Amino acid sequence: MRIGIFVCHCGSNIEATVNTAAVAKKSLEYPDVVFATDTMYTCSEPGQDSIVEAIKEHQLDGVVVASCSPRMHEATFRRTVQRAGINPYMFEMANIREHVSWIGKDKDANTNKSAELVLLASEKLRNNRPLFPQQFDVTKRVLVIGGGVAGIQAALDCADGGIDVVMVEKTATIGGKMAKLDKTFPTIDCSSCVLSPKTVDVSQNEKITLHAYSEIESISGFVGNFTVKIRKKSTYVDWTLCTGCGSCIEKCPSKKNPDAFNEGIGTTTAINIPYPQAIPKKATIYADVCRKLRDGKCGVCAKVCPTGAIKYDMVDEIIEEQVGAVITATGYDQMDWTQLGEYGAGKLPDVVTGLQYERLLSASGPTEGHIKRPSDGLEPKSVVFIQCVGSRDKSIGRPYCSGFCCMYTAKQAILTKDHVPESQSYVFYMDIRAPGKMYDEFTRRAMEEYGTEYIRGRVSTIQPHIRPDGVVGYMVRGADTLLGQPVEIDADLVVLAVGVEGAQGAAQLAEKLRISYDQYGFFMESHPKLKPVETNTAGVYLAGVCQGVKDIPTSVSQGSAAAAKVMALFSKPKLQSDPQIAFVDIKRCIGCGKCITVCPYQAIKEVSFRGAPKAEVVGTVCQGCGLCNATCPQGAIQVAHFTDNQLLAEVNALCQF
Amino acid sequence: MEVIQLDKARNTNFLKEVEAESGQKLSTCYQCGNCTAGCPGGEFYDRQVSQIMRAAQLGLKEEALGNRSLWLCLACSTCSARCPNEIDVAGVMETLRSMARREGYVNDRPIESFWKAFLDMVSMNGRTFEAGVMADYMLRTGRGWSNLAMAPAALAKGKMPFFPHRIKGRKEVARIFKRYAEKRS
Numbered sequence: 108m109r110i111g112i113f114v115c116h117c118g119s120n121i122e123a124t125v126n127t128a129a130v131a132k133k134s135l136e137y138p139d140v141v142f143a144t145d146t147m148y149t150c151s152e153p154g155q156d157s158i159v160e161a162i163k164e165h166q167l168d169g170v171v172v173a174s175c176s177p178r179m180h181e182a183t184f185r186r187t188v189q190r191a192g193i194n195p196y197m198f199e200m201a202n203i204r205e206h207v208s209w210i211g212k213d214k215d216a217n218t219n220k221s222a223e224l225v226l227l228a229s230e231k232l233r234n235n236r237p238l239f240p241q242q243f244d245v246t247k248r249v250l251v252i253g254g255g256v257a258g259i260q261a262a263l264d265c266a267d268g269g270i271d272v273v274m275v276e277k278t279a280t281i282g283g284k285m286a287k288l289d290k291t292f293p294t295i296d297c298s299s300c301v302l303s304p305k306t307v308d309v310s311q312n313e314k315i316t317l318h319a320y321s322e323i324e325s326i327s328g329f330v331g332n333f334t335v336k337i338r339k340k341s342t343y344v345d346w347t348l349c350t351g352c353g354s355c356i357e358k359c360p361s362k363k364n365p366d367a368f369n370e371g372i373g374t375t376t377a378i379n380i381p382y383p384q385a386i387p388k389k390a391t392i393y394a395d396v397c398r399k400l401r402d403g404k405c406g407v408c409a410k411v412c413p414t415g416a417i418k419y420d421m422v423d424e425i426i427e428e429q430v431g432a433v434i435t436a437t438g439y440d441q442m443d444w445t446q447l448g449e450y451g452a453g454k455l456p457d458v459v460t461g462l463q464y465e466r467l468l469s470a471s472g473p474t475e476g477h478i479k480r481p482s483d484g485l486e487p488k489s490v491v492f493i494q495c496v497g498s499r500d501k502s503i504g505r506p507y508c509s510g511f512c513c514m515y516t517a518k519q520a521i522l523t524k525d526h527v528p529e530s531q532s533y534v535f536y537m538d539i540r541a542p543g544k545m546y547d548e549f550t551r552r553a554m555e556e557y558g559t560e561y562i563r564g565r566v567s568t569i570q571p572h573i574r575p576d577g578v579v580g581y582m583v584r585g586a587d588t589l590l591g592q593p594v595e596i597d598a599d600l601v602v603l604a605v606g607v608e609g610a611q612g613a614a615q616l617a618e619k620l621r622i623s624y625d626q627y628g629f630f631m632e633s634h635p636k637l638k639p640v641e642t643n644t645a646g647v648y649l650a651g652v653c654q655g656v657k658d659i660p661t662s663v664s665q666g667s668a669a670a671a672k673v674m675a676l677f678s679k680p681k682l683q684s685d686p687q688i689a690f691v692d693i694k695r696c697i698g699c700g701k702c703i704t705v706c707p708y709q710a711i712k713e714v715s716f717r718g719a720p721k722a723e724v725v726g727t728v729c730q731g732c733g734l735c736n737a738t739c740p741q742g743a744i745q746v747a748h749f750t751d752n753q754l755l756a757e758v759n760a761l762c763q764f
Numbered sequence: 765m766e767v768i769q770l771d772k773a774r775n776t777n778f779l780k781e782v783e784a785e786s787g788q789k790l791s792t793c794y795q796c797g798n799c800t801a802g803c804p805g806g807e808f809y810d811r812q813v814s815q816i817m818r819a820a821q822l823g824l825k826e827e828a829l830g831n832r833s834l835w836l837c838l839a840c841s842t843c844s845a846r847c848p849n850e851i852d853v854a855g856v857m858e859t860l861r862s863m864a865r866r867e868g869y870v871n872d873r874p875i876e877s878f879w880k881a882f883l884d885m886v887s888m889n890g891r892t893f894e895a896g897v898m899a900d901y902m903l904r905t906g907r908g909w910s911n912l913a914m915a916p917a918a919l920a921k922g923k924m925p926f927f928p929h930r931i932k933g934r935k936e937v938a939r940i941f942k943r944y945a946e947k948r949s
Contacts, residue, residue, distance in 0.1 A: 449802075449846065500848035501792070537796045567802030567846050586797030591815050593806040 110229050111167040112143035113158060114203070114221070115150070115174035121208040126218040130173065130203075133222045137229050141165055150180050155187045162191035169193070169235065171228045173201035173221060194237035196686070196748055199228040223761060230760035234753045238686035243727045245331035246431040247677045248273060252323060252616065255283020256659055257651025258436030259305050260666030261673075265434075266314035268674045273428045274309065275337055276319045277612075278367075280385035281306050283438055287368065289468040289476075291659060292518040293549035299384055299471070306386040316428075319387055322612075324425055326619050327709060329728050330646030331431045331682045341421040343392035343400065344378070348416035351380060351388035355408035355417065364396040366473065370463040372481060373473025378408050382471055392417075432676055433620065434669045435630060436650040437613055441605040442497040442505060450496060450603055451569050456482035457581060458569060458601040461515055468522050478526045480600045482579065487530060487599035490523050491583045492516045493566050494536040498606035505606055507627070510656035512604035513540045517553040519602060524557040532559045533596055535566050535585050543658065564588045569601055607656055620647050621707070629655050640668045648672050687748040688729040689736065695743035696721045702735035702744050711735060711744075768824070779823040786859035790821045792849040799843030799853045809833035813843050813853060820856065829869035834861045835876060877904040887941040890934030894924045 112134040116122035127145035134143045142165045148154050149172055158170060170188050174180065177200045185195035201224040203217075211217050247270060251262045254276030262272045280286070286306075288298035309315050324336040359376035366375035368382055377397040378390050390408075398405035399419055409417040441460060445453030457480045459467070470476035480487050494516055498509040513536065520532040534553075539561070541547040553559045564586035574580045574597070581598045609628020617624040622642040623631040630653050633641035640648050648669040651662040676682075689702075689711070698720030703711045710728035713720050722735075722744060735744045742751055783790055799813040800806055806813070811831040819827035834857060843853035863869070870876050881900035885893045898911070918924045931937070 499794075502848050502850045537794065564797030565801055565846075565848070567798055567842070584801055586800035586812070586814060588795055588797035588800065588814055591800075591812050593800055593803065593812070
């Protein structure tokens with residue numbers, strides 16, 4: 108074998124603390140090494156060209172580049188050697204930047220360690236074999252999980268691009284959080300008016316199949332070929348018959364149930380359609396509060412339904428869909444603010460969340476757009492908004508900023524003045540974060556044109572008290588840190604800008620999708636800057652707040668971005684699979700089946716070979732994790748490019764003394 | 765109000781001392797003001813808790829130690845409970861008080877004298893003795909008569925016995941005080 112070594116300076120990143128020329132010189136002593144040099148920037152075009160030239164000039168059949176992490180440039184150099192006619196897997200990388208120059212200052216020690224890492228890589232390379240990817244077909248359908256504005260945008264864009272879309276929404280209607288908002292910042296246009304053309308498009312687009320009131324049961328397979336089991340939760344109403352006329356809702360006697368769409372403000376019936384523009388506009392019975400389903404007595408809805416759509420004996424149904432890619436757009440939920448005693452722990456009726464206040468402002472809300480406080484229906488004249496409730500608060504494990512609260516609070520203060528001109532709003536804030544287009548101007552308008560008083564400080568306590576006229580007030584005690592004084596405001600209504608976290612059930616969904624998530628339930632993108640839409644599982648993409656806090660325009664953008672990723676994936680006639688996967692030496696395999704039980708991807712199946720059980724790897728499903736390799740008692744199952752022999756060669760290279 | 769020459773007035777050693785003695789990291793304070801918002805003594809302060817924290821954060825020794833608020837602080841720890849950054853603000857206040865005493869910054873002698881009187885009685889009797897505290901305080905400050913108006917009500921409620929109630933372990937308590945004094949010196 109003829110190996111060439113290229114030791115990279117990475118500008119001064121490596122060169123400053125590693126003697127790269129010495130590393131190159133030393134490596135010429137290694138077995139099979141016929142050429143070694145150090146280069147300024149190996150990844151640059153001239154750097155890559157020098158590799159190609161050296162391969163031709165010295166008839167190299169293997170290359171080692173000692174530079175940065177393979178996560179950075181392995182793909183780059185594999186293409187380079189391929190350009191020179193060498194199989195891309197006859198290339199190895201020694202990481203002398205992250206593992207050496209960035210972490211140590213002793214130049215001699217660094218140079219020694221670098222030389223050893225190069226030896227390691229070249230010894231492995233001597234055991235490398237050319238590998239070739241397999242090709243497989245792609246199912247050109249996409250699954251969109253979540254019917255909020257991000258998911259809707261992704262679905263519509265994919266459908267526009269000619270891709271069949273399967274959309275799964277947990278609740279009975281699509282629209283997500285945006286459907287609950289009254290107006291949007293910074294334009295104060297009506298949220299549902301902007302959104303409903305899109306939701307209607309979803310329902311009318313023949314490329315989109317919508318499964319509302321459904322959840323993901325399981326997902327198996329791999330990029331291009333996922334099999335999705337969807338649980339269609341029982342609505343007790345045959346949606347093919349339901350016309351959405353609303354007779355059942357009018358007559359339902361169980362009326363005092365908390366209204367989830369209205370965030371618990373106001374009540375609703377046991378059979379209902381969440382809101383007037385719901386898509387699909389079909390009724391759903393909620394079994395836990397339905398008299399017929401709970402106690403067996405009632406059945407009024409079945410009697411009044413003109414189409415006979417009510418089916419009390421309906422059960423959950425599991426359906427299966429084949430898709431080639433998945434876009435998750437599961438959005439967010441508010442953190443449990445009732446753990447915060449200083450804001451009344453959820454026990455004060457007129458301390459509401461920002462989302463609840465949206466419903467109080469909305470014309471389709473429980474108060475038909477008249478601001479009335481929940482306890483006694485009083486129109487508030489003094490409204491206190493508190494920012495950062497459960498955000499930027501390390502003491503409760505929420506150190507992050509929830510991003511959009513500053514803006515929606517300014518909007519709500521403006522709307523409050525519009526609804527009740529004689530009212531006065533106060534905002535307790537720590538910093539105003541308004542970096543978007545026209546955003547800062549908007550918060551200034553809240554102060555300058557609408558007279559909202561911004562008070563820089565947090566609130567320590569909210570004390571209910573009875574005023575001389577018998578009306579309940581809420582004494583909000585905070586600080587004005589600019590004044591350097593404690594302050595108190597006697598409020599009629601208090602609105603909390605509650606921090607957000609990943610949607611409930613996000614973690615469980617991430618497990619099913621095999622994607623990573625953080626401790627707050629947000630899904631992890633593949634790279635924080637350069638791959639914000641991809642996940643580390645091929646074929647699974649992210650859109651909207653499920654990936655991290657963002658407002659509507661950014662969520663919509665990411666929905667479109669995810670759709671573009673799916674279209675790029677589907678534009679190829681066939682996909683190539685990574686050849687770094689497990690393979691079985693059938694002579695050594697004793698058919699014990701241990702590999703089958705440990706495989707997290709169900710990529711190994713049992714086959715019969717001349718009457719004896721043997722393991723067989725399904726190449727396109729295997730992700731090359733190596734669990735089977737570590738488990739196999741016979742060493743019969745190996746991962747290509749990381750075989751026992753290759754790893755032992757590395758160990759031997761290091762431990763010769 | 766004067767302009768502070770911030771680069772010159774800063775005393776980073778002071779900041780380090782406060783951090784080391786209190787065990788708190790002051791750079792985590794982002795000045796939300798929740799300590800001030802909840803402070804029951806705030807209305808009597810000449811400098812609010814959050815401002816004292818800011819002064820300490822900047823290393824402004826005079827501002828952090830030479831204020832009356834340190835001596836009005838009740839040590840109720842509401843500030844520590846409310847702090848979103850898990851700073852034991854009351855602990856920092858305690859540190860500043862003890863530094864102020866050590867380095868002669870005490871701004872309110874009578875309050876300091878009251879504390880000393882209280883601790884004298886505890887070390888003598890193992891617990892407080894109100895009449896004794898009063899007498900001790902009068903001697904230390906020479907201005908005890910100012911609180912005399914409260915005496916009849918306190919007497920009537922039995923809050924001011926004429927003889928101390930000594931506890932069983934008062935020698936042990938006295939030893940604690942002695943050990944502390946030895947350690948300090």
